[in-house]
Amino acid sequence: MRTFLNRLKYWSARLLTLLVLLLMLTGESPGTQDQIVRLKQLSGSLRFNFITWEIKALARKAAYGLFAPQRFMDDEDRAALVLTYLGHVAEAQSLNAAIERNYINPEISDPAQATAEQRAALTALRQRIQAEAPLAEAILGEQVSQVLAEGGFGLLAQISPPVSGTYTPLPYLLIVSPRSRIETMLQVELVAGLDAEQQQGLESRIESAETDLSTLVTGIGGLSAYPAMLLETSNLEWAADVIAHEWTHHYLMRAPLGWLYTQSEDARTINETAASLLGEWAGQEVLRRFYTAFLEQEKALPEPLILPPRDDDAPLEAFDYRAVMRETRVTADQLLEEQRIEEAEAYMEERRQYLVAQGYRIRRLNQAYFAFHGAYASQPGATGEDLTGPAVRRLWAISASPGDFIRRIGWATTTEAVETLTTRVAKRAGGRAPLNWRALPAPGQKPGHRSAHNSSELMEMEIYAGCATRLSTLWYNRSSMHSKSNNLAGLCAWSNDKNRGNFA
Numbered sequence: 001m002r003t004f005l006n007r008l009k010y011w012s013a014r015l016l017t018l019l020v021l022l023l024m025l026t027g028e029s030p031g032t033q034d035q036i037v038r039l040k041q042l043s044g045s046l047r048f049n050f051i052t053w054e055i056k057a058l059a060r061k062a063a064y065g066l067f068a069p070q071r072f073m074d075d076e077d078r079a080a081l082v083l084t085y086l087g088h089v090a091e092a093q094s095l096n097a098a099i100e101r102n103y104i105n106p107e108i109s110d111p112a113q114a115t116a117e118q119r120a121a122l123t124a125l126r127q128r129i130q131a132e133a134p135l136a137e138a139i140l141g142e143q144v145s146q147v148l149a150e151g152g153f154g155l156l157a158q159i160s161p162p163v164s165g166t167y168t169p170l171p172y173l174l175i176v177s178p179r180s181r182i183e184t185m186l187q188v189e190l191v192a193g194l195d196a197e198q199q200q201g202l203e204s205r206i207e208s209a210e211t212d213l214s215t216l217v218t219g220i221g222g223l224s225a226y227p228a229m230l231l232e233t234s235n236l237e238w239a240a241d242v243i244a245h246e247w248t249h250h251y252l253m254r255a256p257l258g259w260l261y262t263q264s265e266d267a268r269t270i271n272e273t274a275a276s277l278l279g280e281w282a283g284q285e286v287l288r289r290f291y292t293a294f295l296e297q298e299k300a301l302p303e304p305l306i307l308p309p310r311d312d313d314a315p316l317e318a319f320d321y322r323a324v325m326r327e328t329r330v331t332a333d334q335l336l337e338e339q340r341i342e343e344a345e346a347y348m349e350e351r352r353q354y355l356v357a358q359g360y361r362i363r364r365l366n367q368a369y370f371a372f373h374g375a376y377a378s379q380p381g382a383t384g385e386d387l388t389g390p391a392v393r394r395l396w397a398i399s400a401s402p403g404d405f406i407r408r409i410g411w412a413t414t415t416e417a418v419e420t421l422t423t424r425v426a427k428r429a430g431g432r433a434p435l436n437w438r439a440l441p442a443p444g445q446k447p448g449h450r451s452a453h454n455s456s457e458l459m460e461m462e463i464y465a466g467c468a469t470r471l472s473t474l475w476y477n478r479s480s481m482h483s484k485s486n487n488l489a490g491l492c493a494w495s496n497d498k499n500r501g502n503f504a
Contacts, residue, residue, distance in 0.1 A: 035210065036186060038209065038210065039176060039186055039188070039206060039210065039213075040188065042202070042205055042206050042209060043174055043188050043190065043202060043206070046190045046191050046194070046198070046202060047188060047189065047190060047191070048171040048189040048190055048191050048192070050189070050225065053168070053225070053229075054225065054226075057166055057168070057225075057227055058227075060134070060166070061164065061166065061227055064134045064135075064138065068138065069135060070135060070138050070139050070142065073139075075290060076293075078139045078143070078290070079290050079291050079293075079294060080294070081132075081135060081136065081139060082136050082139050082140060082236070083236070083291070083294055084132070085129070085132045085133065085135075085136040086136075086233075086234045086235075086236055086239070087234070088125060088128060088129050088132065089129060089232060089233065089234040090234035091125060092122060092125045092126060092129060093234060095118055095121060095122045095125065096122060098115075098118060099111075099115045099118050099119060099122065102114050102115045102118075103115075133166075133167050137165060137166055137167060137230075140165070140239055140240060140243060140286075141162075141163045141164055141165060141243060142163070143240065143286050143289070143290050144163050144240055144243045144244050144247065144282055144286060145159045145162075145163045146289065147240075147244075147282050147285040147286055147289060148163070148244070148247070148282065148402075148403075150285075150289075151281070151282070151285070151401055151402035151403050152400075152401035152402060152403025152404055153251075153402070153403045153406070159247075161226075161247075161250050161251065163243060163244075163247050164226065164227035164228065165222075165227050165228035165229070165230045165242070165243045165246060165247075166227045166228070166229065166230060167230050167231075167232045168229050168230065169192035169193060170192055170219065170220055170221075170222070170223060170229055170230075170231050171189040171190055171191065171192055171220075171223060171229070172189075172190040172191070172192065172194045172199070172217055172218065172219055172220075173187055173188070173189060173190065173217070173218050173219075173220055173372070174186070174187070174188040174189075174190055174202065174206075174215065174216075174217050175187055175215065175216045175217075175218065175368040175369075175371055175372040176188075176206070176213055176214070176215050176368060177213070177214045177215075177366075177367040177368040177370075177371040178212060178213060178214070178367070179212055179213060179214045179341050179345070179367055180212070180336060180339070180341060181336055181337075181367070182329075182332070182333065182336065182367050182370045182371050182374065183265055183371055184265065184268065184371040184372065184375070185213070185371075187262075187372075189223070190202075190217065194217065196363065198217075199217035199363075200217075200363075202215075202217055203215040203216065203217055203364070214345075214366045214367035214368045215366075215368050216364050216366065216368035216369050216372060218369075218372060221238075221242055222242040222243075222245060222246050223246070224246040224249035224250060226250060228242070228243060228246035228247065228250070229246075230242050230243065230246075236286075236287060236291060237283040237284060237286070237287055238283065239283075240282060240283040240286035240287070241279040241280055241282065241283030242279065243279075243282075244278055244279040244281075244282030244283065245275045245276060245278065245279030246275075248274060248275035248278045248279065248406065249261075249271065249275055251406065251410075252271055252274070252275075252406070252410050254410070255410030255411060256410070256411055256413050257270060257271050257274075257409065257410045257411070257412065257413055258271065258410070260413050264413060264414075265375075266388060266413060266414045266415055267413040267414075268375050269374070269375045269386070269388045269389065269392075270388060270392055270409065270412060270413065270414075270415075270418060272375040273375075273388065273389050273392040273393070274392060274396075274405070274406060274409050277392070277393070277396050277405075278402055278405075278406060281402055282402075319358050321355075321358075321360065324351070324354075324355065325355075328347075328348065328351045328365070329370055329374065331347060332344050332347060332348055332367075332370065335347060336367070345366060345367075348365045348366055348369075349365065349366075351365060352364070352365035374386065387415050388415045388418070391415050391418040391419050391422065392409065392418055394422050395408070395409060395418055395421060395422045395425065398422065398425055398426055399425065408421055408425070409421070
């Protein structure tokens with residue numbers, strides 16, 4: 001009877017979350033209703049059908065949830081299965097890339113014949129991945145749930161709403177911004193699998209019909225439907241990160257920060273930045289908690305989820321992507337503020353070409369690009385001089401736990417509110433920040449020691465999330481996995497270097 005009641009409670013929480021999501025899943029931000037209608041008409045044939053997707057996804061989850069074979073596996077067997085699944089995904093990605101190279105190579109006259117064996121192997125491997133995915137999803141979801149419980153979420157280790165995600169072809173996003181300023185006016189989910197020609201075609205149609213608008217069609221790394229929509233990946237930390245990131249959006253739907261997501265630029269940036277910080281932390285904690293024994297002990301944690309794809313043969317000289325992107329955003333903002341719109345757009349295109357020459361494959365760099373990417377302010381860059389990201393990171397730095405951080409920030413919907421909240425948290429600590437759960441030990445201290453810092457020092461720090469979240473995992477066992485990462489400056493600099501896309 002108790003098992004039945006627990007399952008009933010679990011599925012009731014899922015259905016409630018889904019109903020709230022369906023009510024809130026709208027891409028509108030401030031803009032005239034007539035213009036919103038015209039934009040939706042222009043994108044109508046390409047819009048993603050969430051109702052159909054939800055029915056299929058929930059039916060699949062419900063059918064699999066009746067058996068839940070992971071209940072009969074220990075932690076080691078669970079981790080081994082997830083790593084096997086991710087290995088098969090990596091193998092499939094490698095096969096697919098090899099096939100594509102044959103089709104690109106002009107010296108191969110019949111690529112279909114040349115790749116026949118590879119394509120047969122890929123088909124068989126895809127069938128195996130499809131069979132393994134539900135169990136891998138369930139295990140990763142439960143591992144993220146355990147980490148969240150240890151981070152101060154849930155009641156009696158019960159996480160609400162339940163953590164749930166599924167690997168699926170992800171929708172593309174249409175982002176619309178006014179040309180005169182950088183602001184998300186409309187966000188529309190589009191069908192999966194759009195090629196570059198289709199993306200550019202929709203952008204051109206809208207900008208021809210609405211000459212005062214800037215548009216971008218972009219891919220994403222995850223979407224906070226329910227269950228969360230996850231991008232297939234072979235990167236373990238990325239997988240756990242996305243699950244926790246999207247769960248944060250689900251959790252914040254019960255607070256004003258979630259309610260105002262589509263109505264306020266500040267609220268959206270705070271929401272996405274908080275989700276990014278928690279996701280990065282949770283992704284690394286999942287590695288620490290469940291996969292340390294399977295990884296090379298001297299190897300540092302995986303790269304953060306920050307930069308766009310970069311070509312392998314790109315120039316190797318020192319290049320600071322975030323510094324270039326920040327400078328671009330600041331200059332573009334200044335030009336737009338002076339109403340020099342065409343000059344700002346020409347400048348952004350010039351900078352895009354410069355970034356492409358450095359190996360960063362950015363198809364469009366315009367107002368819509370910055371409106372979307374600028375909301376992910378866990379690290380400096382596309383946000384420019386916006387104060388929201390630094391304010392959120394300062395609160396993250398002095399919070400007693402991840403759960404404490406998310407619960408507090410759920411009530412802050414403006415930059416000023418976050419700054420006021422941060423000041424109040426610091427004052428309540430009596431001039432000292434709460435015990436810092438991401439602090440490295442001083443020389444001679446035991447690994448379990450957590451030192452408190454002067455709150456004024458923390459308030460003035462410009463904390464990079466890629467560095468700060470890595471520090472959060474180091475206090476637990478610095479003598480093993482990170483024994484060679486005792487240079488704090490090197491560790492922070494190390495986080496400046498790789499790539500992934502944003503979530504939604």
